[in-house]
């Protein structure tokens with residue numbers, strides 16, 4: 250007697266299988282860290298600032314943020330659930346010890362660190378030779394190695410750790426820091442402003458096309474160390490830059506908080522393309538141990554400027570993230586292309602905000618959500634057309650793909666229009682990877698995993714084509730790995 | 738090639754195939770006809786291992802192997818092909834990448850190297866021409882927005898590329914215009930040789946005028962109630978199925 254499985258349960262079991270895949274980047278290296286005692290008060294902030302030998306104005310800026318944060322409450326409106334975070338139990342500063350005397354070349358870098366990058370598939374040795382990509386590698390809180398800086402500086406481009414920019418370019422930092430994401434913007438942004446560790450600073454001068462794609466790899470390495478990167482990118486008039494952000498984190502038992510702030514400033518006629526492929530550790534099959542990712546990303550567009558956010562999210566236990574555009578200048582353009590994949594017990598609440606202020610401003614939102622296992626994903630998008638935004642246009646497309654029948658996808662589109670000339674279009678679809686599609690692929694000789702990854706990649710095509718080539722390939726692979734075991 | 742012995746299968750708790758036996762030799766074309774709901778598609782689905790179709794007893798040998806013990810994709814790679822009665826759409830996955838992946842899987846199984854993208858593209862274009870599909874269809878999503886007839890021709894294109902040894906065509910002729918019917922028929926005829934076999938499920942004699950079968954079977958109530966040569970199809974066309982009821986009983 251031969252029993253073939255029935256349709257519904259068949260897929261569910263396949264899905265279960267696909268999900269059972271250990272996190273290959275999950276390991277822990279034991280670089281000695283110089284970690285601050287847990288807890289947060291004004292002394293801790295003074296310590297961080299002193300450790301970085303910051304000027305007085307920077308310390309004051311942090312303290313102002315801290316005081317605001319103390320008055321604020323954690324937001325609870327997102328469609329995610331997690332145990333309360335004890336902010337006093339976290340440590341707010343950590344730097345690899347080998348940083349005390351900064352390495353002048355890769356040869357001076359802690360070999361264990363290099364090994365860690367190798368395990369992650371980021372061969373630093375090769376990165377130097379890797380054409381077109383400059384890497385500002387951030388481990389924990391301090392930038393370790395910066396390559397290609399000379400070539401960039403030749404073009405007048407500044408690409409350095411923000412801690413260094415505070416010393417070398419204080420006028421630029423003072424002028425723009427906190428102008429897009431104010432210290433009091435939200436709970437996590439205020440926390441970040443108070444304790445931010447490090448991050449990237451980019452300045453592209455007028456009329457300059459950045460000669461290479463800028464890339465930063467982030468990685469969390471210290472147990473219980475909140476990560477508070479701060480990135481500031483300024484594209485001066487008529488300039489162009491493409492910035493790539495990629496993340497991966499080691500396996501761990503306690504949930505880790507990550508609260509970054511990214512600010513983009515696109516001055517008149519400038520263009521910023523910001524791409525993220527994110528792979529924080531999502532937690533094990535029971536949902537234990539993943540990263541909590543609460544990020545504030547926002548850009549401001551002046552006249553004729555354009556900001557594109559493209560992101561592929563596969564990691565984190567909890568993601569709370571809304572890259573947004575303030576379309577202040579007339580004719581400016583904001584774009585948001587996103588793929589968010591959740592599996593097992595992951596929860597994601599992502600989306601974007603497009604704030605139309607200038608005349609004839611345009612925005613496009615293409616959000617693709619993929620849910621597998623018992624995961625929940627939510628798209629939350631706000632399109633606001635202010636009274637003065639004559640002729641503003643928005644197009645929003647929100648598609649959800651479900652794999653199996655125990656996951657969920659939710660969409661919360663908010664539209665606020667105060668100008669009758671605005672045109673707003675919204676389309677939303679929900680589909681499933683159907684038994685019939687899987688069967689067709691398998692009947693044509695593809696195994697179930699290959700079939701699912703192909704179907705998922707097809708679903709994401711519109712977003713992937715916005716990514717720089719090498720990132721698109723990486724993103725495809727990432728989805729494949731993230732879905733491994735969810736079928737079969 | 739294929740030997741089905743006393744096959745019993747059920748779907749959703751209902752017994753559909755009852756003691757079905759059928760032997761197909763290399764190079765033969767068998768037509769299967771029969772009333773709606775008699776189990777023709779079920780037979781194709783059971784042979785290809787579609788989830789939800791439960792074999793309760795019987796056995797199937799495919800080139801001497803226990804077919805029912807193989808995974809769905811293994812059956813395909815071994816050379817079993819089903820042209821679907823209702824082909825599904827896979828949005829965003831281009832026909833080209835889908836076809837390449839399936840041809841690669843089959844070639845790998847046969848120990849052949851992958852075709853280069855260039856060679857594959859050339860082959861795919863030539864093949865699409867043979868089924869009168871514009872090469873533009875290769876760049877579209879699998880069956881995405883295809884008309885009924887285009888979907889059927891796409892199935893035949895897949896069959897030609899995969900070069901299976903046993904092809905099951907489930908009502909590939911339904912919904913085809915006269916020209917398309919000829920395209921499908923000449924596609925099948927071009928692939929006929931002394932090793933490749935076909936099971937052609939159809940309701941109409943017309944297709945069998947173009948693809949002349951070696952055997953014709955009537956499936957009713959989940960079993961083969963009558964078998965004959967190509968003239969049986971003419972008889973069915975003229976008389977319908979009711980006269981067979983006596984024989985069924």
Ligand SMILES: Nc1ncnc2c1ncn2[C@@H]1O[C@H](COP(=O)(O)OP(=O)(O)OP(=O)(O)O)[C@@H](O)[C@H]1O
Pocket residue numbers: 748749753771772773774775776777778779780789822
């Ligand atoms: N997945 C399924 N779920 C429930 N019943 C099914 C399923 N598949 C087939 N059946 C039933 O099995 C019987 C045989 O169906 P099948 O599709 O094999 O018929 P057929 O001979 O191909 O008919 P047609 O000529 O209309 O294509 C029908 O009664 C049908 O309703």
Ligand SMILES: [Mg+2]
Pocket residue numbers: 777778779822907908
């Ligand atoms: Mg049928």
